Amino acid sequence: MTLTIDPAVVRHAGSTTAGSPVLVLLHGYGSHEGDLLGLAPHLPADLRLVAPRGPLTGGPGFAWAPVTVPGRPDPAAVRDAADALLTWLDATVPAGTPVGLLGFSQGGLMVTQLLRTRPERFAAGVVLSGFALDTDEPGDADLAARAVPVLLGHGDADPVIPADATARTATWLAAHTVLEHHVYPALGHAIIPPELAHVASFLTRTLR
Numbered sequence: 001m002t003l004t005i006d007p008a009v010v011r012h013a014g015s016t017t018a019g020s021p022v023l024v025l026l027h028g029y030g031s032h033e034g035d036l037l038g039l040a041p042h043l044p045a046d047l048r049l050v051a052p053r054g055p056l057t058g059g060p061g062f063a064w065a066p067v068t069v070p071g072r073p074d075p076a077a078v079r080d081a082a083d084a085l086l087t088w089l090d091a092t093v094p095a096g097t098p099v100g101l102l103g104f105s106q107g108g109l110m111v112t113q114l115l116r117t118r119p120e121r122f123a124a125g126v127v128l129s130g131f132a133l134d135t136d137e138p139g140d141a142d143l144a145a146r147a148v149p150v151l152l153g154h155g156d157a158d159p160v161i162p163a164d165a166t167a168r169t170a171t172w173l174a175a176h177t178v179l180e181h182h183v184y185p186a187l188g189h190a191i192i193p194p195e196l197a198h199v200a201s202f203l204t205r206t207l208r
Contacts, residue, residue, distance in 0.1 A: 030059025155187025
């Protein structure tokens with residue numbers, strides 16, 4: 001399936017200075033493009049924030065891919081969404097601009113997939129309560145060679161993303177990226193202030 005990102009519903013916030021690093025915010029299943037913009041006050045002020053809407057309807061909002069087995073979506077659907085995001089990104093952000101990715105839940109899946117699809121395009125990634133496909137992807141070796149920094153943050157009481165998917169993802173990221181991994185005791189499927197402090201510090205160090 002050929003998917004497209006609608007530029008008319010992409011939201012923007014943060015820095016308006018030309019050449020500012022770009023942080024792409026990728027919402028979770030059933031959410032929308034405005035959801036993660038609520039994190040803006042907690043993120044470095046010099047970043048340009050860009051939040052696209054998932055190309056599919058899902059739950060009460062939008063999605064990047066259909067939900068099938070939790071933690072194990074159809075790889076073809078995830079690849080289609082990554083291709084759509086890359087086409088939109090190439091038309092939106094000039095080559096040479098530092099680009100980071102931040103995704104929550106299914107948006108975190110898209111962060112990992114974008115890194116695996118075109119690792120040279122991205123300076124850093126943040127995966128919050130997300131996961132990666134349980135497959136080998138063509139860009140995996142290139143990603144490992146580039147040592148892209150990635151922050152993985154999640155709770156140890158997440159009722160949405162299966163623990164085996166989270167553990168699998170942490171192992172995979174440790175082998176293919178420069179991983180910073182934070183586990184938050186008793187946290188469910190959510191984002192908390194200590195996690196945001198870790199994210200802000202990570203982006204300040206990596207997205208320049």
